[in-house]
Amino acid sequence: IVNREKRKLPPSPVAAFPVIGHLHLLKPPMHRTLQKLSEKSGPIFSLRFGGRLVVVVSSHAVVEECFTKNDVALANRPRTTIGKYIGYNYTVLTGAPYGEHWRNLRRLSTVEIFSSARLNVFQSIRHDESKLMLQKLYRKCKSDYARVEVRPIFSDLTLNNITRMVAGKRLFGQGEDDEEARQFQDLIKEIFTYGGISSPADFFPLLRWIDYQDFQKNLARVSGKMDAKLQGLIDEQRRNRGSNTMIDHLLGLQESQPEYYTDKIIKGIMMVMLLAGTDTSSVTIEWAMSALLNHPEKLDKARAELDHVVGDDRLVNESDLSKLPYIHNIVSETMRLFPATPLLVPHESSEDCKIAGYDVPKGTILLVNAWAVHRDPEIWDDPTSFRPERFEDGEVGTPKLIPFGMGRRSCPGSNLALRMVGLALGSLIQCFEWQRIGEELVDLSEGRGISMPKAIPLEARCRARDLLHKLLTT
Ligand code: HEM
Numbered sequence: 001i002v003n004r005e006k007r008k009l010p011p012s013p014v015a016a017f018p019v020i021g022h023l024h025l026l027k028p029p030m031h032r033t034l035q036k037l038s039e040k041s042g043p044i045f046s047l048r049f050g051g052r053l054v055v056v057v058s059s060h061a062v063v064e065e066c067f068t069k070n071d072v073a074l075a076n077r078p079r080t081t082i083g084k085y086i087g088y089n090y091t092v093l094t095g096a097p098y099g100e101h102w103r104n105l106r107r108l109s110t111v112e113i114f115s116s117a118r119l120n121v122f123q124s125i126r127h128d129e130s131k132l133m134l135q136k137l138y139r140k141c142k143s144d145y146a147r148v149e150v151r152p153i154f155s156d157l158t159l160n161n162i163t164r165m166v167a168g169k170r171l172f173g174q175g176e177d178d179e180e181a182r183q184f185q186d187l188i189k190e191i192f193t194y195g196g197i198s199s200p201a202d203f204f205p206l207l208r209w210i211d212y213q214d215f216q217k218n219l220a221r222v223s224g225k226m227d228a229k230l231q232g233l234i235d236e237q238r239r240n241r242g243s244n245t246m247i248d249h250l251l252g253l254q255e256s257q258p259e260y261y262t263d264k265i266i267k268g269i270m271m272v273m274l275l276a277g278t279d280t281s282s283v284t285i286e287w288a289m290s291a292l293l294n295h296p297e298k299l300d301k302a303r304a305e306l307d308h309v310v311g312d313d314r315l316v317n318e319s320d321l322s323k324l325p326y327i328h329n330i331v332s333e334t335m336r337l338f339p340a341t342p343l344l345v346p347h348e349s350s351e352d353c354k355i356a357g358y359d360v361p362k363g364t365i366l367l368v369n370a371w372a373v374h375r376d377p378e379i380w381d382d383p384t385s386f387r388p389e390r391f392e393d394g395e396v397g398t399p400k401l402i403p404f405g406m407g408r409r410s411c412p413g414s415n416l417a418l419r420m421v422g423l424a425l426g427s428l429i430q431c432f433e434w435q436r437i438g439e440e441l442v443d444l445s446e447g448r449g450i451s452m453p454k455a456i457p458l459e460a461r462c463r464a465r466d467l468l469h470k471l472l473t474t
Contacts, residue, residue: 007359007361008357008358008359009046009053009358009359009360009361010041010044010045010046010055010355010356010358010360011041011042011045011046012041012045012046012047012048013025013037013040013041013045013047016047016048019050020050021047021048021049021050021051021052022047022048022049023048023049023050025037025047026049028448029342029446029448029452030342030343031342031343031369031371031372031452032371034056034058034343034367034369034372035058035369035371035372035375037056038056038058038369038372043057043058043059043061043062043356044056044057044058044059044062044355044356044358046364049365052078052363052364052365053361053363053364053365054364054365054366054367055355055360055364055365055366055367056366056367056368056369057355057366057367057368057369058369058372058373058376059373059376059378060373060376060379060400060402062355062356063368063370063373063402063406064406065355065356066347066355066366066368066406066407067405067406067407067410068407070349070353070354070355071407071408072098072350072408073349073350073351073353074347074348074349074350074353074366074407075098075347075350075407075408075409076097076098076347076348076349076350077090077094077095077096077097077098077345077346077347077348077409078346078347078348078365079095080095080346081215081216081219082095082194082219083095084219085216085219085220085223086191086194086219086222086223086226086271086275087268087271088264088267088268088271091264091265091268092105092268092269092271092272093105093106093109093268093269093272093412094272094275094276094345097350098350098409104260105265105268105269106408106412108253109269109412110412112246112249112250112253113165113246113269113273113412114412114413114415114416116415119415119416119419121244122164122165123318123419125161125164125165126161126318126419126420126423127315127317127318127423129157129160129161129164129170130157130315130423130424130427131315131427132157132160133153133154133156133157133424133427133428134315134427134428134431134468134472135472136153136156137153137428137431137432137462137464138431138464138468138472140462141432141462141463141464142464142468142469143464144463145433145435145461145462145463146461146462146463147437147459147460147461148459148460148461148462149457149458149459150286150289150457150458150459150460151282151286151457151458154282154285154286154424155278155279155282157282157285157420157424158277158278158279158281158282158285158420159171159185159188159274159278159282161420162273162274162277162278163274165245165246165273166233166245166246166247166270166273166274167233167236167237167245167246167247167270168237168243168244168245168247168248171184171185183229184229187222187225187226187229188226188274188275188278190222191222191223191226191275192275192279192449194215194218194219194222226271227267230267230270230271231263231267233247233270234247234251234263234266234267234270237251238251246269246270246273247266247270250265250266250269251266254266276411276413277413277416277417279340279449279451279453280340280341280417280451281340281417281420281421283338283340283451283452283453283454284331284334284335284338284340284417284421285421285424285425285428286453286454286457286458287334287337287338287444287454288330288331288334288421288425289425289428289434289458289460290442290444290454290458291330291333291334291337291338291386291442291444292330292429292434293434293435293436293442293458293460294386294436294441294442294444295386296435298330298386298388299429299434301326302326302327302330302429303429303430305324305325305326305327306324306327306426306429306430307430309323309324310426310430312466312467312470313467314471315427315430315431315471316423316426316427316430317423318419318422318423320426321418321419321422321423321426324422324426325392326388326392327422327425327426327429328391328422329388329389329390329391329392330388330425331418331421331422331425332388332391332401333386333387333388333390333391334386335401335403336374336380336401336403337374337375337384337386338444338446338452339370339371339374339402339403339452340403340451340452341370341403341451341452342369342370342371342446342452343367343368343369343370343371344367344368344370344402344405345405345409346365346366346367347365347366347368347409348363348364348365348366349361349362349363349364349366350362368402368405370402370403370405371452373400373402374401374402374403379400380395381395404417430465430467431464431465431467431468431471432462432463432464432465432468433462433463433465434460434461434462435460435461435462436460436461437459437460437461442458442460443455443456
């Protein structure tokens with residue numbers, strides 16, 4: 001056991017204030033602030049968030065050390081207010097402490113949800129939703145260029161993909177009059193507004209006596225409403241057994257092991273799919289389109305690839321993706337510059353460990369600045385330019401992308417995400433001509449939110465290509 005005085009903690013950029021520690025430094029966007037601090041203090045440094053020790057890592061070499069040799073020691077999650085209220089008291093996959101229950105959930109979801117076999121079963125849903133997205137856009141711009149705000153179209157796409165996998169029905173974008181869909185959408189949006197790394201009160205016992213009560217009350221209210229919605233979907237499926245949905249499969253497991261696969265566990269899985277799997281993918285599509293609009297020659301190159309590989313007799317599908325390396329490289333380059341979760345999801349050490357020669361005590365929060373790793377000039381040539389070609393040339397950094405994290409707690413939904421994003425992007429480029437709304441470049445600054453959104457929602461001009469007239473009318 002290292003005694004408190006002798007241990008060598010990672011350096012701090014500046015002295016901590018009493019009580020608040022370094023919290024006053026944390027101006028949003030957090031990943032940028034933390035990157036600046038790492039320029040001062042190096043690839044591993046420590047901060048105090050109120051009473052908690054936080055270690056921030058910002059180089060690929062140190063990240064690798066965290067998630068290979070220290071992977072088990074760092075596989076825990078800090079307990080946050082969100083995890084308590086929205087994450088069913090820390091019992092869902094994203095927020096559960098490392099241990100038996102997490103391992104069960106992870107195994108279950110790997111087999112039942114994220115395996116290639118399962119993803120293939122739901123492939124027709126993704127093709128169908130992609131086509132519905134194209135139809136929606138087509139109505140706006142079939143004969144000439146029209147100006148469209150794409151964010152709601154992309155978020156309907158990913159939400160419907162997930163709700164159809166989970167519950168067998170679309171819930172979004174079916175018209176203003178659909179009260180159920182609207183309520184559900186509002187609820188999810190509201191939950192997202194309570195996001196971010198967590199509430200300052202998680203680090204300040206003192207704050208819990210002030211406005212924390214309201215924060216807690218609000219979270220309890222939305223989580224209660226969400227719980228009722230999810231329960232409603234389960235009850236519906238219970239009356240309609242035999243449908244090929246995720247809930248139905250889980251209800252099957254409930255019959256054989258009722259004490260483990262309770263309704264609460266099933267609702268937790270649904271909640272995680274809705275919250276971890278939708279916004280992350282739709283913001284990635286929006287970032288990709290934004291970057292491409294600023295580089296029309298790359299958009300043309302992608303379209304030429306699609307025309308060559310897919311032609312104009314049919315829509316691009318998921319099995320084409322492996323033959324579309326340039327589209328794949330666009331997705332990689334988008335996730336390099338605009339990772340949807342720039343600080344991954346916070347980890348916590350469950351035992352004392354050593355990282356880069358420093359002592360990291362049990363109970364330390366670990367933040368991984370993937371955004372900074374992806375822009376490290378030591379690894380990437382010209383790190384801030386959007387250049388999908390770097391992946392063709394096998395630039396030295398290419399195996400060093402970590403948008404989905406690393407190790408045992410890395411994103412289990414990465415394959416699903418890559419399929420949704422690749423198919424959406426391929427379809428949008430194959431079927432429409434795209435232009436910026438004016439001369440000036442699309443603004444690429446990032447706004448606030450759980451998953452890193454564009455500060456200004458993307459608006460673009462688009463026009464249907466000839467092949468779409470043919471393909472949507474036959
Ligand atoms: C572009 C899209 C996505 C990105 C960038 C992304 C990124 C991430 C990252 C960085 C983590 C945390 C890794 C860590 O803790 O070190 C994570 C965890 C997770 N993601 Fe994703 N994700 C995406 C899509 C999805 C999808 C589509 C799903 C499911 C439908 C999903 C489900 C999860 C779950 C359940 C976890 C928690 C895993 C655990 O704690 O064991 N993600 N994701």
